[in-house]
Amino acid sequence: MKTGSHATAATAFAFTQKKQIAGTLGRSGEITTPHGTIQTPAFIPVGTKATVKSVLPESMAQLGSQALLANAYHLYLQPGPDILDEAGGLGRFMNWPGPTFTDSGGFQVLSLGVGFKKVISMDEEMFRSDEVIADHKERLAHVDDDGVTFKSHLDGSMHRFTPEVSMQVQHQLGADIMFAFDECTTLHNTRKYQEKSLERTRLWAKRCLVEHGRLTQARSHRPYQALFGVLQGAQYEDLRRKAAQDLSALNEESVEFDGFGLGGALDKASLGTIVGWMTSELPVNKPRHLLGIGEPDDLFVGVENGADTFDCVAPSRQARTSAVFTLDGRVNISNAKYRRQFSPIVDGCDCYTCTHYSAAYLHHLFASKEMLASTLATIHNERFIVRLVDQMREHINADTFYEFKNEFLPRFYFKRLA
Numbered sequence: 001m002k003t004g005s006h007a008t009a010a011t012a013f014a015f016t017q018k019k020q021i022a023g024t025l026g027r028s029g030e031i032t033t034p035h036g037t038i039q040t041p042a043f044i045p046v047g048t049k050a051t052v053k054s055v056l057p058e059s060m061a062q063l064g065s066q067a068l069l070a071n072a073y074h075l076y077l078q079p080g081p082d083i084l085d086e087a088g089g090l091g092r093f094m095n096w097p098g099p100t101f102t103d104s105g106g107f108q109v110l111s112l113g114v115g116f117k118k119v120i121s122m123d124e125e126m127f128r129s130d131e132v133i134a135d136h137k138e139r140l141a142h143v144d145d146d147g148v149t150f151k152s153h154l155d156g157s158m159h160r161f162t163p164e165v166s167m168q169v170q171h172q173l174g175a176d177i178m179f180a181f182d183e184c185t186t187l188h189n190t191r192k193y194q195e196k197s198l199e200r201t202r203l204w205a206k207r208c209l210v211e212h213g214r215l216t217q218a219r220s221h222r223p224y225q226a227l228f229g230v231l232q233g234a235q236y237e238d239l240r241r242k243a244a245q246d247l248s249a250l251n252e253e254s255v256e257f258d259g260f261g262l263g264g265a266l267d268k269a270s271l272g273t274i275v276g277w278m279t280s281e282l283p284v285n286k287p288r289h290l291l292g293i294g295e296p297d298d299l300f301v302g303v304e305n306g307a308d309t310f311d312c313v314a315p316s317r318q319a320r321t322s323a324v325f326t327l328d329g330r331v332n333i334s335n336a337k338y339r340r341q342f343s344p345i346v347d348g349c350d351c352y353t354c355t356h357y358s359a360a361y362l363h364h365l366f367a368s369k370e371m372l373a374s375t376l377a378t379i380h381n382e383r384f385i386v387r388l389v390d391q392m393r394e395h396i397n398a399d400t401f402y403e404f405k406n407e408f409l410p411r412f413y414f415k416r417l418a
C-alpha cells in the first residue's frame with residue numbers, strides 16, 4: 001500500500017493505491033476526505049450550480065454517486081461564494097453530506113468568454129475550426145499574465161479572476177477537492193502559444209499554492225480542502241510530461257498539491273496516450289482527476305492509463321434530450337418504437353427508473369414534455385455511468401479488467417450496426 005497524506009493532523013485528506021492493472025498505469029484506490037471516502041476509479045456526476053439538474057441529492061446518493069462536482073464560475077456569479085460560505089459550504093448548502101469537488105472556473109471563464117463550443121475530448125477528424133472558436137461570438141474574456149478579465153454571461157458585468165481570487169472563491173465554496181486556476185488552451189493554438197501558456201499556468205499554480213496555504217491557516221476552523229494542480233500541454237508529449245514534472249515538484253512554503261487534474265484539449269484518438277504521458281510522471285500516492293470525460297470508451301481508456309476520478313455533464317445533459325444509455329449503445333427514447341415497450345429501458349438495470357417505470361411511460365413523458373421525463377432519464381443515465389466505472393474498479397480488484405472491457409465495449413458501440 002502506498003499512501004500519501006497532507007502534513008497536518010486535521011487535514012483528513014489521503015489517497016491509498018490498492019491494486020494495479022498488470023502491465024499498465026491503471027489502478028484502484030481510495031481517496032479520504034473530511035466528508036467521506038471515494039473508492040476509485042469513480043465517476044463524479046456534475047451539479048454545475050449546486051444541483052444535478054432535475055434530480056434530488058438524495059436520489060444521487062441512492063444511485064451510488066460517491067461525490068458531486070460543482071462549478072466555481074457559475075456559483076461565483078450566482079448566488080455568490082459568500083452565500084455558500086455562510087451556509088457552511090457547498091455540501092451543507094445543497095444537502096449533500098458526502099465529498100464535493102469544485103473546478104477552478106478557469107475553463108468556464110475562457111470557454112464562455114471566448115466562445116469555444118467543444119474543447120475536451122475532441123475528435124479531430126470530426127471537427128472544423130468554426131466548431132471550436134465561434135467567430136460570431138463576442139470575445140468576452142481576455143487573458144494576461146496576472147489573470148483573466150471576463151464579462152458575466154448572465155448580466156454582462158465585468159469580473160476579474162486571478163489565481164488568488166480563484167482560491168478565495170473556492171475556499172468560500174468549501175468543497176473537499178478544489179482545482180488550481182489554469183489557462184485552458186485548444187488544439188488549435190500554436191505550439192509557441194502552448195509553451196507560453198504552460199509557463200503561465202505553472203506560475204499561476206505556484207501562486208495558487210501560496211494563497212491556498214494562507215487560506216488553509218486562516219480558516220483552520222473549517223474542514224480541510226485539498227487542492228489539485230491542473231496539467232495542460234495539449235497534444236505535445238514534452239509539454240505534457242513537463243507539466244506533470246513541474247507541478248508535482250512544486251512546494252511553496254511546505255504546501256504541495258494534494259492531487260492533479262488532467263485537463264485541456266485532448267484529441268479523442270490519442271486520449272489514452274496523452275493521459276499516460278502525464279500519469280507516468282506523477283507520484284503514485286496522489287489521486288488524478290480526468291476533467292470533463294464521461295463517454296464509456298473514454299472512461300475505459302482513462303482508467304487503463306491511470307486516471308482515478310472523472311466528471312462530465314454528458315449523462316444528465318443527454319438525458320434531458322431523451323438520449324438514454326443501454327448495453328447496446330445510446331438510444332433515443334422518443335423514438336416511436338418505445339411507445340409500447342412496457343418493460344424498462346434496460347432489462348435488469350438496478351436504477352430507480354428501471355425498477356419502477358417502463359420505457360413506454362418515459363416515452364410518453366418526453367412526448368408530453370413533462371418535467372418528470374428529465375428526472376427519470378437522468379437517474380437512469382447517471383446510474384449507468386456511475387455503475388460502469390464501479391464495475392471497472394471491481395474488475396481491477398478481481399484481475400478481470402480486460403475481460404470486462406472486451407465484453408462491454410464491442411456490444412455498446414457495434415451491436416447496433418449489425
Ligand SMILES: [Zn+2]
Binds near residue numbers: 346351352354379
Ligand atoms: Zn435504469
